Amino acid sequence: MTLDSEHSCNCLNFSFFLNKQLNKVFYPNLIFIFFILFFIQPSFADPFSSGDVALGENLHNQNCKTCHDGMVPGGDGNELYLSELRVISTSSKLISQVEFCANQNGLTWFEEEIESVSKYLNDNFYNFSD
Numbered sequence: 001m002t003l004d005s006e007h008s009c010n011c012l013n014f015s016f017f018l019n020k021q022l023n024k025v026f027y028p029n030l031i032f033i034f035f036i037l038f039f040i041q042p043s044f045a046d047p048f049s050s051g052d053v054a055l056g057e058n059l060h061n062q063n064c065k066t067c068h069d070g071m072v073p074g075g076d077g078n079e080l081y082l083s084e085l086r087v088i089s090t091s092s093k094l095i096s097q098v099e100f101c102a103n104q105n106g107l108t109w110f111e112e113e114i115e116s117v118s119k120y121l122n123d124n125f126y127n128f129s130d
């Protein structure tokens with residue numbers, strides 16, 4: 001009987017100790033992990049993470065802009081991408097449209113070029129996150 005109560009008393013002490021350790025070690029680490037995830041989250045949120053924005057901007061301004069410029073009253077074709085005029089509503093539609101317009105205009109672009117122009121357009125105008 002004496003042994004038994006001593007035993008359960010030790011158990012209680014031990015779980016109390018464990019709880020204290022949990023509070024001291026586990027929870028702060030958990031908060032730290034959430035903190036890290038919060039900061040790396042934007043890199044997951046970019047649907048065109050492999051594109052090169054500078055290359056995309058060059059390609060776009062050399063091959064695409066003039067025709068779009070002629071389509072809007074003010075003469076700035078980039079207005080086509082703004083929310084008031086845009087038709088494209090998702091990142092996958094954006095990449096398809098870039099590919100479509102490139103093909104229509106006889107450009108034989110590699111995947112990398114299509115991705116880069118899509119990234120340039122997304123970063124500067126569309127801002128789709130997935």
Ligand code: HEC
Pocket residue numbers: 060063064065067068080081085086087088094097098101102105107117121
């Ligand atoms: C000869 C004219 C012409 C050229 C050159 C051209 N486009 Fe277009 N583009 C259009 C027309 C017309 C539309 C709108 C009608 C449509 O969706 O087909 C359009 C629409 C778009 C849209 C959708 C805009 C929206 O509503 O959100 C994107 C994106 C786009 N073009 C990208 C490109 C890219 C990238 C290039 C260069 C590879 C390019 N275009 C070259 C004529 C052109």
